[in-house]
Each structure stands twice: as C-alpha cells, then as structure tokens.
Amino acid sequence: MDVTPGELAERAAKLDALNPLAHTRDRFLIPPDLVYLDGNSLGVLPAAVPAALEDAVRRQWGRGLISSWFDEGWWDAPLRIGDRIGALLGAAPGQVVTGDSTSVQLFNTLTAAARLRPDRRVLLTDPGHFPTDAYLTDSVAQLLGLEVRRVPASQVGAALGEYGRDVCVLSYPAVDYRTGELWDLSAVTRAAHEAGAVTVWDLCHAAGAVPLALDETGVDFAVGCTYKYLSGGPGSPAYVYIARRHHADVRHPLTGWHGHADPFAMQDAYTAAEGISRARIGCPPMLSLLALEAALTAFDGVDLRELRSAGLSLTSFFIEACDLLLAGRGFEVATPRAASRRGSQVALRHRDAARLVPELARRRIVGDKREPDILRFGFNALYNTHADALAAVNALRELTIAVTA
Numbered sequence: 050m051d052v053t054p055g056e057l058a059e060r061a062a063k064l065d066a067l068n069p070l071a072h073t074r075d076r077f078l079i080p081p082d083l084v085y086l087d088g089n090s091l092g093v094l095p096a097a098v099p100a101a102l103e104d105a106v107r108r109q110w111g112r113g114l115i116s117s118w119f120d121e122g123w124w125d126a127p128l129r130i131g132d133r134i135g136a137l138l139g140a141a142p143g144q145v146v147t148g149d150s151t152s153v154q155l156f157n158t159l160t161a162a163a164r165l166r167p168d169r170r171v172l173l174t175d176p177g178h179f180p181t182d183a184y185l186t187d188s189v190a191q192l193l194g195l196e197v198r199r200v201p202a203s204q205v206g207a208a209l210g211e212y213g214r215d216v217c218v219l220s221y222p223a224v225d226y227r228t229g230e231l232w233d234l235s236a237v238t239r240a241a242h243e244a245g246a247v248t249v250w251d252l253c254h255a256a257g258a259v260p261l262a263l264d265e266t267g268v269d270f271a272v273g274c275t276y277k278y279l280s281g282g283p284g285s286p287a288y289v290y291i292a293r294r295h296h297a298d299v300r301h302p303l304t305g306w307h308g309h310a311d312p313f314a315m316q317d318a319y320t321a322a323e324g325i326s327r328a329r330i331g332c333p334p335m336l337s338l339l340a341l342e343a344a345l346t347a348f349d350g351v352d353l354r355e356l357r358s359a360g361l362s363l364t365s366f367f368i369e370a371c372d373l374l375l376a377g378r379g380f381e382v383a384t385p386r387a388a389s390r391r392g393s394q395v396a397l398r399h400r401d402a403a404r405l406v407p408e409l410a411r412r413r414i415v416g417d418k419r420e421p422d423i424l425r426f427g428f429n430a431l432y433n434t435h436a437d438a439l440a441a442v443n444a445l446r447e448l449t450i451a452v453t454a
Contacts, residue, residue: 052373054443061435064366070359073431076347077280084414084437089229089254089394089427092280092344101343105336127286127307127333128326130342134279134288137348138252138271139262144293146325147275147341148333151253151287152181153303154272157330158289159189160302162218162249162270165295169217169246172197173208179226182251186220192302202232209244216246223255224392227419229364229384231259231392235266242267247295253277258360258393258429260353263290270295278393278429281341289328296324305330347431359430360393367395367426367438374442378449383423394427401449408448414441 065071077093079085085093109117118124127148135145149157163172174186176199190197195217200208202221209216219241224231238248247269255261257278263271271290275281291299300321306312307329310320321327368382383396399405399422406418416426426441 054374057370057373057439058436061366061439064362064435068359068362068434069355070351070430071434073347073351074434077432079432082413084440086414086416086426086428086433086437086441088280088429088433089258089277089425090417091276091283092278092429093432094282095280095344095347097343097346098282098340102336102340105339109339110336123335126335126338126342127329130338130345131288131325133342133345134256134273134275135290137257137261137279137353138290139260139266140264140290141293143325144264145288145290146328147286147288147338148307149286149330150284151272151274152185153330154287154289155182155185155249155251156189157301157303157328158249158270158272158291159185159218159220160193161299162220162247163189163193163195164300165247165298166217166245169215170194170196171212171215172218172220173200173205173212173216173246174220175199175202175222175225177201177225177227178220178222179251179253182220182222202237205237206240209240209246214245216241216244218247218249220249220251222251222253223261224253224259224394226254227383227423227425228396229254229392229394229425231255231385231390234261234263234268238267238269252290254392254394257348258356260357264292268292275341275344277427279341280344280347280429280431282337282344284334285337285341285344286333291325291328293324296327299327301328301330303330307331307333351431356430360428361388361391363428363430363433363435363438364391364393364395366435367428367442370439370442371395371397371445374446375449377451378446380445380449393430394425397424397426397445398422399424399449405445405448409441409444412444414444416441 109121131145132142250271252273256273275285304319310322381398402422
C-alpha cells in the first residue's frame with residue numbers, strides 16, 4: 050500500500066476543508082457520531098422540516114382547518130412544489146407536479162405514454178429495473194395488450210434496430226439502483242425518438258444528486274420519489290414530469306377530480322385540466338407535501354454543478370480508499386469507475402455482505418445491502434464528507450480478514 054491510513058485521513062480533511070458546499074451540512078439534523086451513507090434510500094432530516102410541520106399541524110390545520118386549502122396555498126402546493134423540483138431537473142416551470150406515490154405516478158405515466166403510440170405493441174425496459182418499475186411495466190402491458198422486452202440500457206440501439214417501429218415506450222432508470230451506474234439519458238432518448246418511441250425515465254436515484262437537463266435532452270416523461278437525495282421524508286410524495294409538447298395529447302388512466310378542468314363544478318364527466326394539472330389525481334398528503342417543501346430549502350443557493358463535483362469527489366475518494374485499504378479482502382467495486390458513468394453511490398460486492406452491513410450499523414456507520422452480495426453506500430454531497438467515506442472503509446477493513454495466496 051503506497052498510501053498510509055494516516056495520509057488518507059489527512060487527504061480527507063483537506064478535501065472537506067476545500068468543499069464549497071461544506072456549509073450545507075448544517076442544514077440537516079444528523080444524529081451525533083453517526084456516519085450516514087444511506088441517503089440513496091432515505092435522506093437525513095433537513096433542519097427546516099420540524100418547524101414547518103409544527104406550523105402545518107398546529108396553525109394551518111389546527112386553526113385554519115378547511116380554509117387552509119386556499120388561504121395557505123394547499124390547493125396549489127402540488128404545482129408550486131413541482132416547479133421547485135423541476136428546477137433541479139432542468140425543467141422549465143409548468144411541467145412537474147407532485148402529490149401521489151411513486152407507484153401511482155409510474156402506472157399513470159407508463160399508461161399515458163403507451164397511449165401516445167397506440168399502433169405499437171412493444172415496451173422496452175431494463176432487466177435490472179427496480180422491482181416496482183418491473184411489476185408496473187408488466188401490469189400496464191397486460192392491460193393494454195403490449196409485449197414487454199427486457200433489454201439493458203447499453204443495448205437499446207440494437208434492440209430498436211431489431212424491433213423497428215413496434216416500440217411504443219422505453220422505460221429506464223437514470224441510475225441503476227444496485228450498482229449506481231449512470232445511464233446516458235440524452236443518447237437513449239435520442240435513439241428512442243429516432244425510432245418514433247417515447248421515453249419514461251425513473252429519476253429516483255438521480256434527482257438531487259446528478260444534474261438533469263430534461264428539457265434540453267428532450268425527455269418525454271419522468272417520475273421520481275422525493276425521499277432519497279431530496280430528503281423529503283419517509284413516504285414523501287413523488288413527482289411526474291411531462292414535457293410541455295405532450296400536455297394536450299396525454300390521456301391518463303387514473304382521472305381523479307384534482308385533475309379535472311373545473312374540479313369544483315363536480316361534473317359527471319371527466320374533462321382533463323390544461324397543462325400539467327391534468328396529471329393531478331386526488332387529494333395529496335398535505336403534511337408530507339409541506340414537509341417536502343421545507344426540505345427542498347436545503348438546495349437554496351446550491352449550484353448543481355458544484356453539487357455534482359462534490360458528489361464525484363466523495364465517490365472517487367471512497368473508491369480510492371477501497372482500492373488501497375481493502376485489497377485482498379474479497380471486495381469488488383461494482384460501480385463504474387469512470388465519473389461520467391457514476392451516480393452518487395458506490396456499490397461493493399462481497400460474499401459476506403449480509404453480515405457486514407449490520408456490523409457496520411453497530412459501529413454507527415449506516416449503508417445498506419441488495420441481494421445477493423452488494424453493499425451500497427450513498428453519498429449526498431449536501432451533508433456527507435470525505436471523513437465519512439474513510440470511516441466506512443476503515444470499518445470494512447477491520448471487519449474483514451486479508452486473504453493471502
């Protein structure tokens with residue numbers, strides 16, 4: 050080993066001291082003596098949330114009651130907060146709405162996307178997609194009489210060449226939830242459009258960690274949760290992005306009264322609202338929505354290019370520390386080493402992953418595991434440090450034994 054653990058610690062301290070986003074760590078309530086590297090599952094509690102929830106419960110709900118739907122802006126919250134998220138996605142205002150779960154948004158969006166190409170029968174998706182995406186893709190295909198073909202994102206071009214003009218929708222994750230591999234949204238979207246298909250991107254492991262230029266890259270639809278890098282809280286409502294060019298033509302299967310053109314007229318027949326409002330369904334979970342709105346203030350004044358740079362610094366340093374300190378201990382870096390192909394998490398393969406993750410937790414270092422042998426470490430550049438990264442690697446070194454030939 051050319052670099053000693055002490056030298057790595059010095060480097061970590063220097064990198065943390067030079068981090069232009071170091072001040073944003075104070076925007077989160079991180080438990081004392083905890084190294085939290087699971088923000089790609091559930092983000093740390095933002096400091097602004099408790100007071101916002103207290104106000105929402107005691108004043109807005111407690112005293113304002115039903116008048117708060119308009120006096121406090123509850124009715125417009127899904128659109129207002131949607132625009133706030135849209136700014137993090139590279140989306141102009143009026144194209145993102147929040148308010149329902151990720152599963153509901155995915156079902157509604159996949160169905161609406163497929164209906165835009167009614168004469169096509171093939172739906173392409175990733176064989177390694179998150180289970181909910183996979184289940185809902187199959188469900189939508191069964192409902193609409195489509196055929197699902199599971200093709201890795203790296204082979205989309207060849208698949209489009211094979212299936213020709215039969216493909217209606219491509220449904221892919223921006224970042225692989227197991228390995229943290231970042232896919233090229235622009236290239237895949239461009240290939241889809243050249244074949245006459247539309248795209249539905251899952252942004253759950255990308256939004257708030259990776260700059261996303263949805264408008265610029267021509268993405269058609271995108272769905273994402275808000276409890277990972279956006280730190281909206283457990284079960285916080287998801288969002289959907291619909292490119293403005295599709296607003297007039299999109300037809301959702303779930304047509305609740307909040308998406309009606311005149312919701313308070315209580316008409317018998319459904320007429321879709323104009324614009325992104327047609328993607329609304331029913332009453333949103335207001336307390337969670339207001340907590341999310343407060344959580345998003347953690348991004349105030351943050352340059353997304355700096356955020357990306359800081360995230361890459363953290364993951365690069367973690368990989369380097371793994372190479373230096375864990376050599377010969379049975380670990381394999383499963384995440385791409387090239388920065389352009391990496392989200393903001395690092396996955397390690399190890400046969401004892403099921404033992405190591407709880408052992409780390411007992412040492413106050415939190416990551417997580419994915420079957421069969423992956424340890425995942427998510428880095429949120431708003432609050433994680435290089436010292437956090439090194440602490441995790443040092444603990445893994447202590448918990449494993451060097452294997453000699």
